[in-house]
Amino acid sequence: MNKKYVIGVDLGGTKILTAIADMEGKILNRVRVDTGADEPAENVIGRIIKTVNEVMEQVGATKDEVLRIGVGSPGPLDIEKGVVLFSPNLKWHNVPIVSMMEEELGLPVVLENDANAAALAEYTFGAGKGAEHMIYMTISTGIGGGVIINGQLLHGVGSAAGELGHHTIIPDGPQCGCGNYGCLEALASGTALGRYGREAVLSGEETLMREMVNSPEKVDGSVVTRAAEAGDKVALEIVDRVATYIGIGIANMINIFNPAKVVLGGGVIKAGHLFYDKILKTVEERALEAPRKQCEIVFAELGSDVGVLGAIAVALKDK
């Protein structure tokens, strides 16, 4: 029977977003529910299954018409075995999500790391379209991403490749969530942006950021970017510093992978125009000339749908 649909599940620590799409990846219907990560994994997976049944009902899809379900999940994962090995956000240890869903639904399920899925989404539907060699970097609370080589996601031997936030930029820099020191994520994430802002306010620097919050502890990444947008000198210096680190990270990626495009996404990049010129300048100063000239640095296009579109792209792969 001809397959007409795929289903994508964007599994996050707070929300589950499930959508059914046609074979071109056009979303036909979607359902969003709370993850309820405090409950046991079986309950969360029960809710996922309910959303899958709901989106199928809404478009009148039968199981025979559904090619596959793609699931984008926080990791680390064992993609081959379909297991979420560990997820602090979901509070999961060794949850065999693929077999649990397949048993209940009778449909094939494929699992992918959420950042990799987002990379595949931008490659398939967004800013990376047509770039067979592409790097996707997402900068929000943390820094993650995915690497596309020859039109395929790079997984590495244990599906752990593409951790673009965890390479050392400054050997004795601040400690990163991963335990290492001076990772790109520790220096240039939205969390780091907020930390620099708090440090500036607490050290008594004259800045708009002080008036924007009740107490210095309230300064976060968005306070810094809003102050920078208003022309605050201290905030602009912070943005400049973060853009330099991001530029160094991208220059490293360009030298190692020779991509046609680097696609930048995530919450911090919503204020991307503040960072862009300095990122370009840093890349120009630091990347090798030949691969730099072959690479375009662009902003992501898919916005908040990138997660669920990633799961759909995973389901459509090798259709």
Ligand SMILES: [Zn+2]
């Ligand atoms: Zn790290």
